Amino acid sequence: MPRLVNARVEYEVKLGRLPTLTEKETHYCPGCEHGTLTRLIASTLDKLNLREKTVLVDSVGCSVFAHDYINTDAVQAPHGRAPAVMAGIKRVRPDLVVFAVQGDGDAVSIGLLELVNAANRGEPVTIFLVNNAIYGMTGGQMAPTTPAGMVTTTSPYGRDVSYTGQPLDASRLLASLDAPSYVRRVVLPLEPIRDTGLYSARGSLECLKVVENAFRVQLMGGFSFVEVVSTCNINWKMSVLESKKYAWEVLAKTFPPGVYKDKFGVEKV
């Protein structure tokens, strides 16, 4: 793992610090994709020169401190209500770029009404859903996205989907609506390359493109939603490398990556 931990340092030595990233070390657990996504978002805001007209809406969960790392204006939303706070900002100030990083507990459970209705109105905002199939910040309870059989602190014998429902697929749900312009799912963790002991970063490379697409869609006036299938090795009670494997072998099967909606054709550009 030392190579992964040092990646940020090496990157900064080569490229210099991004203006949209603060100096602060992240609080995310080592190996968590939250940090990676933060960097992809920051570099995209820099690339598109959006930092000074962007408002980040903090959700509740492990992403609640996103403002500590992303150097833009920020407003805190109540648990699950980020899409509503975003809509409020965007309606009175359409000139601003507004985005949130939500977890699956925040967006798909307590905030599903806000998510679906913001999407259904086609609010021109961007939502990144970090789906790691569990409540991370509260210590690993079952989420609506938890796959069948997964052990969590509130499904200690494995999730029984006949009793608690099937994992909720937010991308498919939103793609079924008319208004959203861009609905996209990516798998962000490093991907084990079979029989080699090596890992591929194609997930993060793809995610970088998708993040840019999502902001471009907002600038074109559309609602964009990116579901980032991620890990939570701490609460999955796995090593970092085991969690990457689980993400690709189990989660990516439950939540297949792909373009679920692309009204403006940004994927083709």
Added chain:
Amino acid sequence: MTKEFTKGNEALAYGALKAGLNAYFAYPITPSSEIPETLAKEFGSHRYPDFKVFLQAASELEAISMVIGAASTGAKVMTATSGPGFSLKQEGMSYAAAMEVPILVVNVNRAGPGLGNLGPEQSDYFQATKGGGHGGYRNIVLAPNSVQEMATFPRLAFSLAFKYRNPAVILADAFIGQLKEDITFPDIEPEKFETPWATTGARGKERHLILSLHLDFEEQNKQSEDLRRKYEKIDAAEQRAESYLTDDADVVFVAYGVVSRLCKGVVNRLRDTGVRAGLFRPITLSPFPYKQLSKLAEAKRRFEVVELNMGQMVYDVKLAVGDASRVGTIQKLGGLLPTTGEIIRRTQEMVANA
């Protein structure tokens, strides 16, 4: 300045528009629905160029969070509701109080816990004046008792909300909301507020953060102490009340909203029979007008608190008066109003038993 015959809820909507309302986020509930309906009608009209957004939300929770988002940009933003809806607003109001985002929430109080009914009650007094949501905070609460005040209080409420960066509440009741009276709108320009704290992008300035999580105990302590100092300042500067024939009164009725109008009639009838009665009407329920009321209590007089609830404001009156044995309480529940005769009879009983 023209005279208009208007319903309370409509007057409130026009009062907000004339105060320069920028955005309204709606979820319909009776008996406050005329507020969003009136605003929906005026949305897009050339008469109110400041009125940029009218949006119906999918729930009260969504509406109040939209209010927070819009208000975080420094806009004048309002939402209105009644009873059950006010409960749901509490989540966002706690955040707005913590983050010091000025917002205006109107509650046209209806009757009963649960769904209750559509008649007037004052049972949301505790919820409005003592915080209401989780954590410790205070709203600024205004209580109109006429259609005229429904028209003028939005301006005052915005003024106070922006001055103190605090949630303001107009706590009306179903009766005042549905009442029709002649009103006049003063011809004055909307107030403009400086909002250097707003989150509108960090262009050419330090970025702004409007936050509410302070994991560090010392930091949370500082935030809460700052809020407490602010509430003390509001308390010292903004207590408002109206007195009617209290100077020589032996018995003073304390009432707000529709009940204060009934009590004025009671005072007049008692005066006709030689009883020296008066009326004290709190206009701000939070901050409660303790100063004026304790001044009145310096002379040995009785206070009769008349409320449409099981006794809520009476606690504040007892605090102000100091001597609880001089404070009586007359209550009516279920959406009904007490009659003048009923109030007089109950007062006489209490004086006899005191």
